[in-house]
Amino acid sequence: MFIELGHFALILAAVVAVVQTVVPMVGAHKRWPGWMAVGEPAATAQLLLVAFSFAALTYAFVTSDFSLQLVVANSHTDKPMLYKISGVWGNHEGSLLLWVLILALFGVCAAWFGGNLRPDFRARVLSVQASVSVAFYAFILFTSNPFLRMELPPMNGQDLNPLLQDPGLAFHPPFLYLGYVGLSVSFSFAVAALIEGRVDAAWGRWVRPWTLAAWVFLTIGIALGSWWAYYELGWGGFWFWDPVENASFMPWLIAAALLHSAIVVEKRESLKSWTILLAILAFGFSLIGTFIVRSGVLTSVHAFANDPERGVFILLILAVFLGGALTLYAARAGVMEARGVFGMVSRESALVLNNILLAVACFVVFVGTVWPLVAEMLWDRKLSVGAPFFNAAFTPFIVVLALVLPLGAMMPWKRAKLRRTARSLLPAALLAVALGALAWAMQSGRSALAPIGLALAVWIMAGSALDLWTRGGRGPIGSRLRRILRLPGSDWGKAVAHGGLGITIFGICAMLAWQTEDIRVAQIDTPFEVAGYEITMTDVSRVTGPNYFSTMAEMEVRRGDKLVATLYPEKRTYPVARMPTTEAAIDNGLFRDIYLVIGDPQDQGGWAVRSYVKPFANWIWLGFIVMAVGGFMSLSDRRYRVAAGARKQRVSAPAQVPAE
Incomplete structure (x- = not known):
């Protein structure tokens, strides 16, 4: 009942x-x-x-x-x-x-x-x-x-x-949906403004908290999914450029662009048309992600459904809402005339460049995701677009974005002098170059990926710190620090979120460039060495769980005479689902992870074992956490609540005459 x-x-x-x-x-x-x-x-x-x-x-x-x-x-x-x-x-x-x-x-x-x-x-x-x-x-x-x-x-x-x-997958979908669905509010604000025929500074202030909340939840959801893929799937990676992963990443990129674009609408009443378009596209990409996950048109290891009929229904929803909103957008183009004027060198221009980089990066991911489907439909060819394409096509936009970020954050509105801003950031640039050069000198014969990643990360984080220091004004250090601590939550949130991005960039670059991988057949009580660690498999036993059977290895990790960790990698079998899973054993650390995976027994004796030493792996998810904390700090700023925006709107003259 x-x-x-x-x-x-x-x-x-x-x-x-x-x-x-x-x-x-x-x-x-x-x-x-x-x-x-x-x-x-x-x-x-x-x-x-x-x-x-x-x-x-x-x-x-x-x-x-x-x-x-x-x-x-x-x-x-x-x-x-x-x-x-x-x-x-x-x-x-x-x-x-x-x-x-x-x-x-x-x-x-x-x-x-x-x-x-x-x-x-x-x-x-x-x-x-x-x-x-x-x-x-x-x-x-x-x-x-x-x-x-x-x-x-x-x-x-x-x-x-x-x-x-798995606990990671238990909490990953709710946070991801909070992000996906949260963008529907930004979409509703955009369509309501188009129907009303008015887009003004108050609208920009109203839409920002909703977009920021959705972006924060998406950040947490993506981080949980990446963390799960890292420790659960046993392949040692954190991002596979899988269609379902890309389905969550695309709205995250567009939402980040929308957040920065809405600032320009609020502060300068410019980029109205572009910001409305981003609000429509952000939710549109959420619907596209829903279509990818549930239609079965693209193959993914964690798609929910493989039902073309359901896919057609979602495609119809996508066509009605995205197509209808874009049609209304075209019809109302005349009411979104920009008011603010700004120079080529200004914070507005930097935010425009930020938007272009994020939007094009999203487009690159979209093309790589749907291209196999397009190739099959038009030419009846089976294609696979993998990590090499995405890494080569996506990375340059992120590098340029990282270079521009501190400059744009410190530029004044309307008109700026690039030389003055660059002079303020000179200490950050010198520190970034020095640490990047030091990393290059200390590594022997490896790629430039990690030194470049370190330099970019230091540039972003030091630039964010200098931005806060500059906002503290002049005077004694004590008074300056007190003024910095009293800065609005949005200023702190921006600096912390940008710093989190720098941490993640360094974590990704360091892990990819400096990790060590070893694949071998390991014998019991026969040690082997990986990146200075001595690993010994001391036992393999059968274990019964609540709803699975497991083959569990006991492996000791030593450095010299010191026992670093005893790890227990598993290979589980779920009899009801008739499906095996790999449970990696990881000794987590701030500066490195030791990552062990046990495979199948071999005919000649022994067990297949994969071992990794991954420097700075946890900095990837630490950066995501810091970005989310920065988002929550910005949300705490009372100026960005709906009521504050409404009060500002009531005392200002209407930007446009409503077109009914």
Whole structure:
């Protein structure tokens, strides 16, 4: 009965979303306050209904209700409780229910925290947001219903994909969806502004916190996915340029461009047209990612579904919303005339260059991702676009972006003098060159990747520190430090986020350039050396887990006479899913990881073993964490809350006459 109530609540939520789509939009057009006010209670009701529906599905997984098809296909009584819960969204149907839950959550946040928006504008935002919900409710109810019953329930389920039975993958999808779906609010703000016919500085301030929140959640989600791939898949890498990985990376790049572009709209009332386009494309790439994951048109190791019919439905959603928004964008081009004028050398110009680099980098990733599909459709050729293409085509844009970042952050608005800004950054440049040269001199016969990465990282981090120091003004050091500590959260957030990017760049370059890999057949009690460490496999045993069998090796790692670590790499077999997985054993450190993987037994005796020593590997994810912290620091700035933007808008003259 509880399951049927959850199904009914989902249907009722879809009906409420239809009402929220139509009534506030008509009310905003007719200037009827009562109709416009329907948006907030409708958004609240929609969230409560979807939350109840999601709770019903979660209850079915927790209690192992095998009368439900979805539970049979993705759960088992022996599965640990964490993975019973994560199994709710570890499949196509459940993940879509989580998607609409987060969509309703963001809609209700726009309703609750948008009280100081203009009533007509808020009504349009809530209406557009609900229209996206309507499309996904239809997708779930007509093609991906999670509440379908079994005619003859089995005694047990088929278990969740073993690769998903991991803490990293338990939390990775929710954060990723918070980022994907969070960009729908920026999309709703953009479409509402186009319908209204007004884009001004207040709009730029309103859209920034929503975009920043989505970008932070995407950052965390991508980091969790990368970390999982590093330690779970056993291949020792952190990024494979897989289509599903690219599907999350593309909106992250566009959202970063949107964040910087919205600053120009807010401060200088320029780049309005471009910023609106980025807001549309950011959510458009989220929908493209959904299509890639669920349509089956591109092969991926962690795609959710392989169903062309579902892919057609998502393609229809993409065409309606992206095509409709772009059509409206073209029709309203005349109302987005820029007001601010700026010189070729200015912060505005630096932000424009930042946007171009991020947008082109995103386009490169998009082309590399879909090119195999295009080649198969047009020429009937099977192609594979892998890491060499992406590394060669993507890296130059990031290098230029890293070089420009400190300069752009310290340039004044409207008009700047490049020589003066460069002079301020001279200590950072000297430090970066000196440390890069030192790294080059200390390494012997290796590539220039790590020294260049170190120089770029130091340039970005030292530049961010100098930016904060400059904002402290002149005077005694004590007074200057106190002024720096009192700087707004957005200034600190910008410096910290840029510094996090520098840390990640160095971590990637150092690990790729300086890592050592060893592949061999290891015999028990026969030591071998890897990068100065002596590794000995002392035992191999069979271990039984809650829902798997494991071959576990015990391996001692020594440096000289000192025992560094005892590691236990595994090769697991899940009998229900009939699928093996590799569990790498890692001795994590701030400056290096020792990474061991055990393979199959060999006919001549011994076991296949892969060993890696990876310098500065954890700096990759440390940088992601620092970037996310910087984003949260910026969100804490009260000036970027919706109310602050609304107050500014109310005291300023309207930028355009509304075109109804």
